Amino acid sequence: MTQPQTTTQAITVALLGGGTVGSQVARILTEDADMLAAKAGAPLRLAGVAVRSTDRRRDYQLPKGMYTTEAEPLIDGADIVVELMGGIEPARTLIEQALRDGKAVVTGNKALLARHGEELSAIAAEHGAQLAFEAAVAGAIPILRPLRDSLSGDRVTRIMGIANGTTNFILDRMDSAGADFADALAEAQELGYAEADPTADVEGHDAAAKVAILATLAFGTDYSIDEVSCEGITQITAADSAAAADAGYVIKLLGIAERRTGQDGAEGAVLRVHPTMVPREHPLAAVRGAYNAVYVEAENAGELMFYGPGAGGAPTASAVMGDVVSVAERLVRGGPARVRTSIASLPALDAEEAHTSVMVVLTVADAPGVLRRVAGVFEGHGVSIEAMRQNSATAEGESEVQLRIITHHARQRDLDATVEELRDLDVVRGVVSVVRVEGK
Template identity: 55%
Template sequence: MRLALLGCGTVGSEVVRLLHEQSADLAARIGAPLEIAGIAVRRVGRDRGDLPVDPALFTTDPLGLIKRDDVDVVVEVVGGIEPARSWLVEALRAGKSVVTANKALLAEDGAALHDAAAEGGADLYYEASVAGAIPLLRPLRESLHGDRINRVTGIVNGTTNFILSAMDATGAGFAEALEEATELGYAEADPTADVEGFDAAAKAAILASLAFHTRVGAADVHREGITEVTAADVASAKAMGCTIKLLCIAARGADTAGRETVSVRVHPAMIPLTHPLASVGDAFNAVFVEAEAAGQLMFYGRGAGGAPTASAVLGDVVAVARNRLAGARAASESAYADLAVRPMGEALTRYHISLDVADRPGVLEAVAGVFARHDVSIATVRQGPAGGGPAGRGEDADLVIVTHVAPDAALAATVRELRGLEIVRSVASVLRVEGGV
């Protein structure tokens, strides 16, 4: 079985290394040896250290490599939307199986890839696109196909999980924790895709598509990052017996008209320390799946890095190579349900709201009236002097309110009205609360 490898960076180099080191085992598992037909790169002459590969295999013509008759499987670890989309569509239409780690492309236009795979009768595998080496996507698309998945909740971005874990452990602010993550190599020089939630949103779209048999794209995902999470938020979460995580949440449920829909969102949220995801620290990933028959399932491990991602890539290569040798094809895309994506305003959640208010009689009554007007029920209220200092320190006070479950639109409207009250000096922070606190 001959492979065309597109990209030879961190992940691609690890794919080459593992192919070399495990060649005998891989051949035994597949029933035929794996050989690299060519490696498409930007610069052929770049120093790649002691990578165990013949330099003659490198090319700057990826499309020419893909079109070669002796190529059976195309492995793409370049990333980005174009030209990767054109390359993979070309390969799939020609009947060549594709293994990709490209979460951005799958979330942006996975439909084009699936359609091309159906047209060419080829396999499309992408285990490495979400949660690195964690076996997650194949269980969703195969093992759990006899069940009904109702909810998927996950920590799928290691950079943000490291930052929030550091803030929780040390009391540091966001900027300090990000600096540490950058120094340790957990954050890119430009961390925008991670800290603003773009990376997690792409993965959420892929998870929702598989779990609910519905095409979900990145544009369907409500996205918020962690840049506004403060040390005070983390301290407040601790006081409630919670921690803060950037969660991707995909859930099946009825909309306001009673029709079955899906809701897909990414945002920071407080979860109780008793929740299985609360103990997931450092740069690890974990995904919590709730199914009707199987119950609650947890998938945990390293979600990024060259070796873990290459492990997932090679797992897919073994699967598609076996299929080709057997003259078979994996199950095609399952999008039969075709459920509508529910707007974020209809998502049911809870809010933790921290207010800086005037310290005088009638304030609590006025604030409670705003919640009542929007039909939002208050679960708990904690009041104290501003800044947590001694009583009588000044004219302001802190008011921390946790709501019961309500539609997000009603909760957001409540916060907007609170911002306009004369007695509310500022809305210091707003965080969602998940997991049954």
């Protein structure tokens, strides 16, 4: 066995943020110091933790003198800055300053990266500084290195991710217990899986930020969260969930990024987040509760999936520490920093360019010619039907039946127009459910 070559010169780490993840990072840096020194090739020394209040009790309590409200002097003395404050400011300014000083930065701040990742990468490149951010996507799931390095000789065609544990938990409860959205949300809040203000989760904003970062890595093009079309799960009803289950599907909030050819014939990427039915036998369907998963399709590799805890202090801290050790290793070894550069230009296309399919459940009059007229609406928009099933009467003695229609893939705009026209059709008494379908 080769002995590790540990230099005596310690690498100094400044930690910004003392919350759930920050506390776990402080714990690992303290308790696993020997293992980290062996892996990094030099001891990692935690210089201090910048926090808003030095009085607050932390999940992992360091000696009082380790906490400071002054981030800048802490950064000045550090080789590696670990930013776990969250939010745009002051995180952005502090990270920029550290990168300009040539310091390595590790961040788990997805909101910041999804808005300002391109600028930050450019600053890092300009100053030869390392910028690492594995923890910003899908918690502890190692997905950035596989996308950036392992698949660098391949062409990713599509990513579908369950990138938010809160919504996955809620949809899971709706599926397995028949709960409606409000009750499932209340349960998630009680169990601590959802925040008091669940907007960022249930409206899909958190997932959208992750899609922007994943797509940037997968397609070598910088995307912002503003280019991700986003629809949350607040409109999903117990009826939607039951209809999906009845058809052999389960509803998941998916973040999807895929290569498409736009209307003008040029290649681009469609980035979207929306509730999606996936077949029960699809690997994503088995992802339960607060777990996350990212499903990747590549030209040569085929279908890959990465699965793990999507959040939580210790799992996210594991991802942060993986970056810290990698960054430290490079500082020890020397050599130029690896910088992210855009190597392609795959512009974001309008979400209406997406190709998807939908399941539509309608209540219609139980009369001759109805099926033909409904089918005619689909045909009129160039949408072909994969399966149509007529259920028994919706209420005893009434002259109504339910129709369940699953389409083949079609353009989103054509699917939207089809549903619009169905709503106005006189034989249609009601549109019970419209949910997109992927992974058939």
